[in-house]
Amino acid sequence: MSTGHDVLDVVGIGIGPANLSLAALLAAESSELNVAFLDRKPHFGWHSGLMLPDAQMQVHYLKDLVTPVDPTNPFSFTAFLVATKRFYRLLVTGRSKVPRREFEQYCRWAAERIPNLRFGVEVREVTWNGELFVVHTDQGVLHARNVVSGTGLVPRLPSFATGHDPQEVFHASTLLDVPRTFAGRRVAVVGGGQSGAEVVHHLLTSPDRPASIVWGTSRSNLLPLDDSPFVDELFVPNYSRYFHGLPAKRRMELVDEQKMASDGVSVSLLEAIYHRLYDLEMLEGEERPCRMLLGHSLTTVDKTPTGLLTRWMPGAGAEVGHEVDVVICATGYRHGLPRPLHGLPRHLREAMCGDDGEITVRPDFSLDWEGPQDRRMYVQNAARHSFGVADPNLSLLAWRSATIANSVLGYERYDVGEVGAVLDWTSSADSDVALTF
Numbered sequence: 001m002s003t004g005h006d007v008l009d010v011v012g013i014g015i016g017p018a019n020l021s022l023a024a025l026l027a028a029e030s031s032e033l034n035v036a037f038l039d040r041k042p043h044f045g046w047h048s049g050l051m052l053p054d055a056q057m058q059v060h061y062l063k064d065l066v067t068p069v070d071p072t073n074p075f076s077f078t079a080f081l082v083a084t085k086r087f088y089r090l091l092v093t094g095r096s097k098v099p100r101r102e103f104e105q106y107c108r109w110a111a112e113r114i115p116n117l118r119f120g121v122e123v124r125e126v127t128w129n130g131e132l133f134v135v136h137t138d139q140g141v142l143h144a145r146n147v148v149s150g151t152g153l154v155p156r157l158p159s160f161a162t163g164h165d166p167q168e169v170f171h172a173s174t175l176l177d178v179p180r181t182f183a184g185r186r187v188a189v190v191g192g193g194q195s196g197a198e199v200v201h202h203l204l205t206s207p208d209r210p211a212s213i214v215w216g217t218s219r220s221n222l223l224p225l226d227d228s229p230f231v232d233e234l235f236v237p238n239y240s241r242y243f244h245g246l247p248a249k250r251r252m253e254l255v256d257e258q259k260m261a262s263d264g265v266s267v268s269l270l271e272a273i274y275h276r277l278y279d280l281e282m283l284e285g286e287e288r289p290c291r292m293l294l295g296h297s298l299t300t301v302d303k304t305p306t307g308l309l310t311r312w313m314p315g316a317g318a319e320v321g322h323e324v325d326v327v328i329c330a331t332g333y334r335h336g337l338p339r340p341l342h343g344l345p346r347h348l349r350e351a352m353c354g355d356d357g358e359i360t361v362r363p364d365f366s367l368d369w370e371g372p373q374d375r376r377m378y379v380q381n382a383a384r385h386s387f388g389v390a391d392p393n394l395s396l397l398a399w400r401s402a403t404i405a406n407s408v409l410g411y412e413r414y415d416v417g418e419v420g421a422v423l424d425w426t427s428s429a430d431s432d433v434a435l436t437f
């Protein structure tokens with residue numbers, strides 16, 4: 001890693017699908033820009049701690065790194081299918097959503113071919129020297145006109161989980177990171193979203209099946225992902241642009257209201273769990289292999305001589321307790337200012353955040369800061385309250401990268417304007433009738 005004074009046009013921090021998409025789009029323009037993308041991992045990996053064998057994608061495979069904005073780009077999913085000689089076979093399967101392992105294979109294939117990616121480099125912090133961004137890594141320092149943070153979300157571990165042996169109480173995102181055995185043990189799973197459901201399905205179908213499972217969620221039921229057609233139009237660029245123009249209070253309300261469009265559980269997975277429970281209980285005669293605690297929040301986990309006592313508080317009624325050996329927290333991820341940007345001076349950080357602590361992001365995904373306008377910090381997957389429920393999702397990944405690429409290049413290389421849609425998203429200022437959802 002150079003510690004010299006070469007100035008890069010763009011340093012991308014993190015190489016998950018978000019910055020991989022940007023790198024693929026900028027690769028087409030590589031002669032114009034001097035760029036580097038950095039990731040702490042030794043090679044491309046995608047949520048490896050939760051790469052369960054049966055996990056399926058929740059979006060169509062054409063919503064890949066590039067196709068929605070640049071269908072002839074050499075790093076499309078279709079190009080991957082052809083290069084790996086599986087194009088016809090995938091079509092024969094009739095799948096529109098591929099296994100998550102296959103999406104990772106695709107990203108890894110792309111990461112091995114896209115130029116200017118450097119793995120095994122950790123970014124510690126980004127500072128500002130009055131003229132350029134200074135990107136401090138474990139292997140030296142880089143100077144850049146623009147930085148694009150694509151560091152992903154940080155697993156959220158509730159306070160009840162702290163202070164315990166990480167073999168016994170851990171976040172679901174690390175499930176497969178170390179060898180674990182569940183056979184004969186009592187397991188609690190906390191969280192009724194997609195990850196919680198995937199973990200429970202995995203435990204129920206594993207040869208290493210626990211003696212018992214308690215599955216608790218504060219939600220009133222195991223609620224399905226709403227990907228019905230009209231709701232799916234929340235995941236087109238028109239809606240994200242419209243959303244960005246709404247008042248902050250309304251945006252916060254909508255993110256809550258639209259939660260099940262992004263955080264619900266795939267119906268096929270709910271069916272698979274239900275069928276498995278039926279088979280275990282009715283065909284194999286097992287008694288309650290999984291006890292559901294709907295509308296219950298786990299409040300404390302206390303070590304006892306024989307295990308871990310979990311206490312669950314219902315919305316109404318008395319607390320319930322279950323003794324288990326392992327607690328798996330499928331408790332989601334934190335949004336907000338990416339960690340490497342915490343190194344910026346306090347007044348700059350404060351200027352980027354609204355009263356609620358959420359970062360304020362411009363239409364080109366750059367942070368609203370006081371520095372020179374030709375020096376920008378862009379954020380990928382950190383602005384759900386600015387762009388709506390599609391922000392942490394893969395659906396608009398290519399569109400967001402194309403928007404950032406256009407901004408960095410200074411001209412409209414990619415068409416990121418309106419697309420065909422059934423719903424007209426307009427602000428009340430433009431229209432007699434404002435659609436409100």
Ligand SMILES: Cc1cc2nc3c(=O)[nH]c(=O)nc-3n(C[C@H](O)[C@H](O)[C@H](O)COP(=O)(O)OP(=O)(O)OC[C@H]3O[C@@H](n4cnc5c(N)ncnc54)[C@H](O)[C@@H]3O)c2cc1C
Nearest residue numbers: 014016017018039040047057058122123151152381393394
């Ligand atoms: C298990 C799981 C499954 C999902 N499945 C779907 C799905 O099917 N469909 C969908 O639309 N969405 C899905 N999502 C949501 C979202 O699409 C993914 O989280 C996606 O990976 C986000 O991409 P990203 O590039 O923003 O972040 P990440 O994939 O998290 O990548 C961030 C990268 O940054 C690197 N990094 C972080 N900090 C540093 C640093 N300081 N220095 C260097 N490198 C750093 C990390 O090593 C990592 O490689 C899923 C999320 C999870 C958790």
